[in-house]
Amino acid sequence: MTAISEAVQPPRSEIGVLGWVRKNLFSTWYNALLTLASLGFIYVVLRGLLTWALTTARWEVVTTNLTLFLIGPFPRQQVWRVWVCVLMVVLLGGLSMVAWGAPGRRHKWIRRWVTVGWLLSFPLTIMLLHGFASSSLLPLVGTSYWGGLLLTFLLAIVGIVASFPLGVLLALGRRSSLPVVRWFSILYIELIRGVPLVTVLFTAAVMLPLFLPEGMRVDKVLRAMVGFTLFTAAYIAENVRGGLAAVPLGQYEAARALGLSGWQVMGLIVLPQALRAVIPPVVGQFITLFKDTSLVVIIGLLDLLNIAKSVVAQPQFMGLKREVYLFVAVIYFVFSYAMSYASQRLEKALGVGER
Amino acid sequence: MSNERLESGDDIIICRDVHKWFGDFHVLRGVNLAVKRGEVVVICGPSGSGKSTFIRTINRLEEHQKGTIIVDGIELTQDMRNVAAIRSEIGMVFQSFNLFPHLKVIDNVTLAPIWVRKWPKEKAEKVAMELLERVGIPEQAHKYPGQLSGGQQQRVAIARALAMQPKIMLFDEPTSALDPEMIKEVLDVMRELAHSGMTMIVITHEMGFAKEVAHRILFFDEGNIVEGNTPEEFFRNPREERTRLFLSQILTH
Ligand SMILES: Nc1ncnc2c1ncn2[C@@H]1O[C@H](COP(=O)(O)OP(=O)(O)O)[C@@H](O)[C@H]1O
Ligand SMILES: [Mg+2]
Numbered sequence: 243m244t245a246i247s248e249a250v251q252p253p254r255s256e257i258g259v260l261g262w263v264r265k266n267l268f269s270t271w272y273n274a275l276l277t278l279a280s281l282g283f284i285y286v287v288l289r290g291l292l293t294w295a296l297t298t299a300r301w302e303v304v305t306t307n308l309t310l311f312l313i314g315p316f317p318r319q320q321v322w323r324v325w326v327c328v329l330m331v332v333l334l335g336g337l338s339m340v341a342w343g344a345p346g347r348r349h350k351w352i353r354r355w356v357t358v359g360w361l362l363s364f365p366l367t368i369m370l371l372h373g374f375a376s377s378s379l380l381p382l383v384g385t386s387y388w389g390g391l392l393l394t395f396l397l398a399i400v401g402i403v404a405s406f407p408l409g410v411l412l413a414l415g416r417r418s419s420l421p422v423v424r425w426f427s428i429l430y431i432e433l434i435r436g437v438p439l440v441t442v443l444f445t446a447a448v449m450l451p452l453f454l455p456e457g458m459r460v461d462k463v464l465r466a467m468v469g470f471t472l473f474t475a476a477y478i479a480e481n482v483r484g485g486l487a488a489v490p491l492g493q494y495e496a497a498r499a500l501g502l503s504g505w506q507v508m509g510l511i512v513l514p515q516a517l518r519a520v521i522p523p524v525v526g527q528f529i530t531l532f533k534d535t536s537l538v539v540i541i542g543l544l545d546l547l548n549i550a551k552s553v554v555a556q557p558q559f560m561g562l563k564r565e566v567y568l569f570v571a572v573i574y575f576v577f578s579y580a581m582s583y584a585s586q587r588l589e590k591a592l593g594v595g596e597r
Numbered sequence: 598m599s600n601e602r603l604e605s606g607d608d609i610i611i612c613r614d615v616h617k618w619f620g621d622f623h624v625l626r627g628v629n630l631a632v633k634r635g636e637v638v639v640i641c642g643p644s645g646s647g648k649s650t651f652i653r654t655i656n657r658l659e660e661h662q663k664g665t666i667i668v669d670g671i672e673l674t675q676d677m678r679n680v681a682a683i684r685s686e687i688g689m690v691f692q693s694f695n696l697f698p699h700l701k702v703i704d705n706v707t708l709a710p711i712w713v714r715k716w717p718k719e720k721a722e723k724v725a726m727e728l729l730e731r732v733g734i735p736e737q738a739h740k741y742p743g744q745l746s747g748g749q750q751q752r753v754a755i756a757r758a759l760a761m762q763p764k765i766m767l768f769d770e771p772t773s774a775l776d777p778e779m780i781k782e783v784l785d786v787m788r789e790l791a792h793s794g795m796t797m798i799v800i801t802h803e804m805g806f807a808k809e810v811a812h813r814i815l816f817f818d819e820g821n822i823v824e825g826n827t828p829e830e831f832f833r834n835p836r837e838e839r840t841r842l843f844l845s846q847i848l849t850h
Contacts, residue, residue: 490695495695496697496754498658498684499658499684499687499689499758500684500708500713500757500758500761501681501709502709502712502713503681506712506713510708514699515697515698515699
């Protein structure tokens, strides 16, 4: 017995930390060389960075201006409104985890209400932040006072939420049997993809007012949101088109043979499969959008990066660019990585059927 | 089998002079066929002869360009309401199963009853479980299609089609994509279905199955039915040279 159980044990060298290190980092002489070179490189870079970050760096530029980074010039007495929004999102997020975390019928009504909650959270957030001209409880905070990470988030979230359905519609339009719809979709997608985001933003910010009737003013932030949405939708549409093309013809045929209508075939069979397949590129597009919100600098909005610029210009913090921009970069990274991670989790959760 | 029913029943499928072209290619060349209620018709013939295209015109997966197709008294025309009505009366089983991979087995089966027949979910699930029982895989109900063997998938596909309570079932080479050891389990289900009185058109080269279950075997070649007969006569005494040649090829192989 013992002989057998010993025989099925993996060789000693394969187990434990040492075994792992040996197997993965020092398996051959060139692998060992590569490992040592990488370690040396990491040491040099990290030593410099850490020494600076822990000794010379003056982080008070970040701590002093933290509120500015987070909300920009948003009136300080009204900050509670931002907190209420954050609380709402956290609450909804927690409820979503409860509702979707475990399978089961009893979660059905929670799911319904959480979905309704998410849908309502958008107008609520905007109303809460913006307020009303004649209200003493919620005095008006014009969008020119929105800034920092708050503005970056609002631009990205509105862009993501609005561009996704628009992109799906454009992708469907591109395959439509109605020539007008098809041509419009193709023209739109190709036109947008043919120009840089900066020009779209600039058009939305500067040119749009020229086309609008006299006296009609569209808010600057709203214009930026529209610009991001229109731009991202074209790319989403192309991603979704790829997903649609990957759904085999047999799926349409089986669905139609069962008597499903055209819309049901799309909504119940084709789109769910197509969208699942394009989660990674679509989330990639969202991450790009999140980072590209920093381009609103050119139309004078005070997003996170523009705030950073103004902080660097503060007389008492002259020359602290490294601290400020490193801090900003870390923030962008944390949220981008969170999205990427969430997308991987989502893929795993939905990919069960593909096994 | 019950010949009375065959004689008393009227024709549930009538095809008269059905033509179809793919571009310039004349795929169906004036097919005539009448199928009685409860009749089991097997179609065989060389690959590319238009068998699939033909049975797909019966539920409008392919549109015919000339001739008449009448299913259970409803003529297939451009009128989409007729098409929808006919599709909900015809179940179809494909060579490549075409299960919906993103839905669990049970949801594959309940989908059409819920969305087309507007059944409440409980009723649809109850019927679905009965059907999965009937095809012998109730224990797979909560798996995804990708986790099932080919034979199991095809049986789910049959259950899915039956869930709409169709009057007619079309089978397009249901066992061609299966490993040999799984063919029998699917044929068993089809045999049981035939004995229950379902009207069936089956494209297959499983001649053992045809001999045992079919009321009529048709030989299809170059876009038309070359000949049709009872299984005994068809195998013993094929009239056409082409049929003889085809039979010698598939029976020896
Ligand atoms: N959608 C299509 N477009 C063009 N040609 C087709 C199409 N579908 C089938 N065909 C052609 O029609 C012929 C008959 O096909 P099919 O009905 O599938 O034959 P079978 O099922 O008897 O093998 C074949 O030559 C095939 O290449
Ligand atoms: Mg075929």
